[in-house]
Amino acid sequence: MRASVILATLLLGVASVPAMAQDAAPSPAPTAAKPAPGPIDAKLRALYDAEWEWRQKENAQVKEGNRWVQGDRFSDETAAAQARRLAYWQDVLKQLDAIPMDQLSPEEQVNAAVFRQSVWENAKWLEYKTYEAPFNSDTFFWGGLNPRQGFGNATGYKRYLGRMRDIPRYFDENIVNMRAGLKRGYTVPRVGIEGRDTTIEAYTVPGEANPFYDAFRVMPQSIPPAEQAAMRAEALKAIETSVVPAYTKLLSFMRTEYMPKARTTIAAYALPDGKAFYQDMIKVFTTLDLTPEEIHEIGLKEVARIDADMQKTMRETGFKGTFPEFLQFLRTDPQFYAKTPRELLGAAAYTVKKMDGKLKDTFNFLPRYRFTVLPVPDVIAPIYTSGRGGLDSCLFNTYDLPQRPLYNIPALALHECNPGHSFQAAVALEAPDRPDFRRQTYFSGYGEGWGLYTEWLGSKIGIYETPYEEFGRQTFEMWRAARLVIDTGVHTKGWTRQQAIDYLASHTALAPRDVETEVDRYISWPAQALAYKLGELSLRKMRAKAEAELGAAFDQRPFHDTFLMLGSVPLPVMEQKMEEFIAAEKAKLAKAGK
Known part of the structure; x- marks a missing residue:
């Protein structure tokens, strides 16, 4: 099953790490202007740029500078929204299939591989309707909605207040999905969620003791005192009218309906279409075509x-x-x-x-x-x-x-x-x-x-x-x-x-x-x-090859830089690019006569 706080972030690909309640991160370093892309490169770029903007909006993100950050609501979790997303991503994959990969520039070939894996994963999550089990023993759709730290400006707090008020709708949609999962036998295993309901309890407490209030305890001095006081009052009202009722309802649902009916089997193979599901999850998480055996x-x-x-x-x-x-x-x-x-x-x-x-x-x-x-x-x-x-x-x-x-x-x-x-x-x-x-x-x-x-x-x-x-x-x-x-x-x-x-x-x-x-x-x-x-194992294999082929000239610094500068890529792409790094380093040695 999917992790649920991460359900939004991984399913919609919003971030590589959990979202934090801070100002937007610093902008990337400026780079030199590039020549205009060829027509095939331009076609791919138009496709992934449009999909990425659509994806952020689907996840209720807003643009702040050149970063997407959380807006004033949560994503639409209804089955209709999920079906719409699936149709969109399936269409994107068809468009991607129509682009001749061998005519792309080397840089865009990497972009295409990353884009394909990302969109394929998102479509797979929805094909299996994993949103009907939107949490696991480790991560929950109801957790992480309150920030670890405060916000850097009033805009961040206002968006946060909007999300607090949106929690009842967000939870209700997840509950509807979970009931659908229960009906078809698609649930988190009961043994894996014992005691996880206790993570809801703290959010059913009213007033300043509720964790959602923590972000308001210390606010930036740039926000005038009167505005701070007004937002704190809004927070307490949102806790009373939205947060506490939503979490109380969720806690009751978990204890009286979901947990008693959750499946007693533990194997993925016991799920609907479980064998295909597990094989696809291997590809999702490892990006490799390996069998369970x-x-x-x-x-x-x-x-x-x-x-x-x-x-x-x-x-x-x-x-x-x-x-x-x-x-x-x-x-x-x-x-x-x-x-x-x-x-x-x-x-x-x-x-x-x-x-x-x-x-x-x-x-x-x-x-x-x-x-x-x-x-x-x-x-x-x-x-x-x-x-x-x-x-x-x-x-x-x-x-x-x-x-x-x-x-x-x-x-x-x-x-x-x-x-x-x-x-x-x-x-x-x-x-x-x-x-x-x-x-x-x-x-x-x-x-x-x-x-x-x-x-x-x-x-x-x-x-x-x-x-x-x-x-x-x-x-x-x-x-x-x-x-x-x-x-x-x-x-x-x-x-x-x-x-x-x-x-x-x-x-x-x-x-x-x-x-x-x-x-x-x-x-x-x-x-x-x-x-x-x-x-x-994949990375250490590439390091061992670099050490063997470069000998005493091997330097781990450019090796590590090359790996990290790739950004997150499928493992086959990583190995291909590290092979290119090794070949380039060998060429330098040959040119230097070493």
Whole structure:
């Protein structure tokens, strides 16, 4: 099933990271004027420019400078709107098929590949009517509607007030869709949503205690005091008349109607047209044409390889017991756990700052845009993953600290923050020579592959200071490899939830809470978890080839710049462009006589 807060952003392709309540991001650096495109290039550009503007308007976005930002309402979620979008995207694909790809310029060939995958994905989501299950165990259409931070100007607050007032309509449309899903047996698995209804409760509280009011507590001084007071009063009224009633109604629906009737099966194959659905989800999330059987075998091989690495690192710590005893030691010894949320956040911030000192040796291009480190909001922390990074902020979960080992923090911070997703999003924002749709399109195989690659990179540039931290990195790598086995096992081979939990727990040092949270995520979000390891394997394959063919002349800085400057692309396109990078570097060496 789709993630629902991300339902709008991924389904309609609005952003590569969760939307943040801030001023529009800085404009990309100016670039030199280009010659006029040829007629075939111009035809493609007209198609993707028109589609992108239509897409933003469908998602209720408004233009601010050269960025699209959230407007004063939410998108239309009715079945009629979904059918209209599907027809539009199917027509766009037909128009794209009529364009001779071999007559496009090299740059536009990349744009065409990205555009095709993006539009195909959006059409597939709607063909399977995934909007009828608009959330999963990890992400919800009712969450994330209130911002993590305030707004930079009065316009941002006024749009936010409009969205608050629009929540009842938005929720009602989602409820209608969910009832349609229940009727045809298309729901989130019951086991994957146990307890998720509690994430609604905080929003049923009236007055200033409601999280929707948080953005109004500290407002910019540029907004006059009288206007601030007026908007705060409007916020309290919107909370009373729109937010609280809508969330209260949703909570009742979830507890009395949806959850009791949600399906008890867990496999994607058990869904209507489930076999085709899962195969298409593999293509959506990995951009690769692999079968579940092929992915399962890749996972088993990676698990075996990483297990040997973990055994070696365990011996380097001096531990004398068995591997299961070592895992128990890591999960229970107080030395590995923060005593306060501030201590955990400090460990994350230390890794982020330590990586800052390595950036000049790792990249040539350094983006200007900066992110902050924040705790996961209390309202979702009990069921949220350990961390998540985006353009504006990088979140770390400080709930239940005895389940948050510090030896995992360096790898997590690299992946989510720097030089992982937050850094990656900033580069994508500021990279030149890219159409608007390319700046905000996201493919999990590319993006999550980079995140996992940066964890591995940390071991090459001196980030991990102890064998325990290296073991934390390895347990994260094993976690992603085990996903290949678990996801395909659950959705195509009849694995039970407990079988998946036992497999993940026995191969990693993840805390029990994380193990269960992650397995529930795989159950309710078929194929999404496959992107990480497959993307990383693809990128590491290209690095190994570059190192082999360039020898001592290999420089990781232009290699990384080339990858990130591509922006998010399908993995086959990434490999093609990295092949071109290697060929160009070899040509330089040949010309220099080296």
